[in-house]
Amino acid sequence: MSEIGRPRSQAAHDAVLKAALRLVTKRGFRSVSVNEIAAEAGVGKMTLYRHWPNKAALVMDALLVLIGSETDFPEAGSAIESLRQQLDLQAAFFRSSRGNLIRSLVAEAQSDPELAIAFRERWVNPRREGVHQIMRAAVAEGSLRSDIDIDTAIDLLYGSLYYRLLLGAGALDERFVDTIYDQFLEGHGASAQALDKVRARR
Amino acid sequence: MSEIGRPRSQAAHDAVLKAALRLVTKRGFRSVSVNEIAAEAGVGKMTLYRHWPNKAALVMDALLVLIGSETDFPEAGSAIESLRQQLDLQAAFFRSSRGNLIRSLVAEAQSDPELAIAFRERWVNPRREGVHQIMRAAVAEGSLRSDIDIDTAIDLLYGSLYYRLLLGAGALDERFVDTIYDQFLEGHGASAQALDKVRARR
DNA sequence: ATGGATTCGATACCTTCGGTATCGTTAGGG
DNA sequence: CCCTAACGATACCGAAGGTATCGAATCCAT
Known part of the structure; x- marks a missing residue:
């Protein structure tokens, strides 16, 4: 050696x-x-x-x-609250100058297959896994309905953040996070599941 | 002259x-x-x-x-059905070789402000407006809850399609469209609103 | 210590590509 | 019918990613 x-x-x-x-x-x-x-x-x-x-x-x-840990999940009292805070964190991250970096890499990855794989495996997937874990915990603590399709839920929530980052279709502010989070809970919160049972009983 | x-x-x-x-x-x-x-x-x-x-x-x-009209809304019996079919159409469009074109332009727009504006105003916004109209019609026909935030709903639905197109995070197949559409209706369908009223009455 | 191997910073170079300039030629409106 | 602008072709320019080569510096093994 x-x-x-x-x-x-x-x-x-x-x-x-x-x-x-x-x-x-x-x-x-x-x-x-x-x-x-x-x-x-x-x-x-x-x-x-x-x-x-x-x-x-x-x-x-x-x-x-240098900045990989800036989107780590914050500690919070509950899984669902931690998820909410991480969404805010992710939006703030995209809104900051870091957003330029992500935009640049996604853009470059469209014509660079190696980079595309690296970005997906080293950036996107680990963070998806983090969200996955926290959502499973949220199901376990009873904050999310137990029949949720977590992968698709991630596509919907985080996809909309990337969409606004890359398309410039609107502000990535807290109001937006509020709204997508509320719409998400509307359909996937445990209370929605309870209401489904009401419907099923009729 | x-x-x-x-x-x-x-x-x-x-x-x-x-x-x-x-x-x-x-x-x-x-x-x-x-x-x-x-x-x-x-x-x-x-x-x-x-x-x-x-x-x-x-x-x-x-x-x-040359291909601007390939994502036009198809005729359907109801607004909600037309929305569903257009989602499938959009996914098929992204899945086809046309997807390369969209990916290329979004990528290039990240470092070309003029292109970014053109792409948003000439491609994204007109199509968003089409979805907006059809969703309003779906509310009017009673298929979607009346208090829906349409712009955010578009971000969630179409954002997830762009997300998969650009990040390669998963297949853009009919199963995926099925799932996001179902999750969307779960939260925003008129029956969800009816269930909210059940909850409010308690 | 000393010598061999490798990295260092510097710089010249190669290639590719988007975009421009300049040819002589061609088409058609006034 | 002719003047003007567009035509195809081609040479050219500048910027950029990446490579080659330089003498000098640094560390390990002997």
Whole structure:
């Protein structure tokens, strides 16, 4: 297990990640060049390409390493409350400069199959799994109806957030989160299930 | 009022639109070059740029002119049935090679503000307006609860379709449409409203 | 310590692509 | 019939992602 030659510089690695995050969140993926990122990091272009195979992989890493935890589930008194707070958090995340990063990566992924897979497996799926868990807990605590189709529910709730982020179809404010959350509970809250039983009894 | 000089060739115009549609639906926006489109159309590059200011505007036009009507609302016995059929139609549209075109334009719009505006105003908004009308009709015929927030309902339903199209998070098949439609009616169908009244009476 | 292997930052370079400029040629309205 | 603008073709420009190569620096193994 040879460790021959000069070792990789962790400082350079970190500086490039930070520079990439700063520039891309601010101005977007396409309008930031690799030369700029290297210059901002005070690093040679070839050093950058020794650490990442291409621009997309670098920015994807910057997202995961530097701000991946910003959408973690907050602690809350109940699962359903935690879900609600995470929806707000996700909307705030999209509304902030981080939103540019997500928009950029989704856009780039449309013409870069490798990036598409990486984004789905390393960003989307882990977060879906988190929502999945919390929804199962919400079912267990009796806040959501037990016959809910969780995957589709996630598509509806989080799909609408991505829709507004990418299509610019409307504000990603708390009022919007309020509304989709209310509409969601209207159909999937435990009280809706109770009402179904009323209907069934008739 | 002057019509001096050689007139624009409608044949060239149409050939470029057709070539752009064919190539971009097949291979995607980024991997098709303007040179290819011009060659495929049997047209000089400068002729292309005399008819459209840039590649994005051309492809946007191809979408609207050639296949804009493919997502029109089908005739159906009731408004709610028409809504359901249009959802299926939209999913089939996204699932077909047309989906590549939409994905390409949404992606490109993330770094092209003019295209973003054009796509929203010329594609998204007109179709949202169609859904809006049909949902109002569904309320009027008693198929949807009268207190529905239509704009948010559109975000939920169609947002989830765009989400699956762009994130590749799952199949856009009829089963999926079935499920989101059922979940939608669960919360917003008129019977749900009736059940609310049962709850209120207690 | 010293030498070999590898990374470092810097810079020149290659290729591709969107878009422009310029040819001589062609069509048609005044 | 002729003047003007569009036509197809092609050369060109600038920006950008990625590669190649440089001498210098750094660490491990001997």
